[in-house]
């Protein structure tokens with residue numbers, strides 16, 4: 312089995328981590344900032360040194376291409392993202408991009424020619440930290456978000472994505488079409504504790520889970536904290552609290568795959584000596600199975616209706632966003648699994664808990680992902696870390712899966 316140069320991959324990761332390095336050992340490389348531009352330049356330099364040609368599309372997605380034997384064959388894409396959270400780590404995203412580069416470097420070292428071209432891609436604004444939504448570059452690539460909508464998106468300072476692209480210098484009129492892609496592979500840290508706790512260096516990702524975001528508005532009656540006897544109250548906050556505890560009970564009924572989170576809570580016009588008249592909160596529901604998430608939402612609505620009636624408040628729920636479960640391509644997943652087995656790594660099949668560019672790609676292109684553990688399951692944190700052995704194991708799986716799909720070029724005729 313082919314193996315990458317583990318030291319070179321690690322050294323590149325550490326060098327890239329210097330671009331936007333923070334005092335506490337993390338990285339701050341927000342999309343389309345000067346730090347992102349410097350990161351892209353470093354990556355582009357490495358790609359040119361590896362003999363690749365570079366191309367940028369209309370939303371700044373950066374493609375580096377290694378030609379195959381058949382110029383008309385569709386490319387196999389490998390990628391992830393170089394942008395980070397404001398206080399991000401050294402591996403989230405950048406691992407998948409540099410593992411892709413390491414695949415090409417290793418193929419070069421071994422003089423291996425593939426039938427299909429191979430392209431390594433860095434998607435623009437995956438994190439959603441500067442521009443929302445997250446995974447914007449890959450969304451435009453597959454047509455899930457219209458280019459014009461993406462370009463109009465503004466950051467917190469009112470800078471549009473179009474202006475940021477211009478300032479960063481990585482934009483071109485090249486339009487790419489997802490239909491011209493043979494397959495897509497992405498390596499990523501797991502960003503959770505499962506692989507580490509099971510002692511598995513590899514996660515064979517079978518797809519992305521179903522996600523549903525609800526907005527909840529609980530309306531009671533604001534009243535004086537000192538003059539309103541308890542039985543007379545319609546307290547929106549206590550009602551919302553009862554709903555919150557019920558959500559935890561619902562999660563327990565769908566354990567371990569069902570996940571429920573209240574991420575934001577707002578008490579408008581709150582005052583220390585006034586009974587809360589209104590509470591707004593968000594609910595994030597996740598489950599690998601669309602039918603089960605439907606059942607979870609049904610349970611939430613029933614429970615909230617019951618609690619509201621008991622407490623004499625109104626509860627209104629609206630669905631803000633939904634993303635269906637996204638199974639990955641069985642053929643590509645099988646290539647990842649076979650490579651893992653042949654390399655002798657222990658592994659498990661795993662559903663991606665987080666969103667990734669691969670989720671967008673998977674709806675249009677045969678797609679698979681490789682996960683490696685991250686220390687203490689920590690991500691979106693400056694202390695985010697991964698073990699060198701795991702980093703190289705993921706890249707070894709990646710190169711063999713990619714090679715199986717890109718296929719060795721037929722030997723030249725005599």
Ligand SMILES: [Zn+2]
Nearest residue numbers: 403404437499
């Ligand atoms: Zn990421």
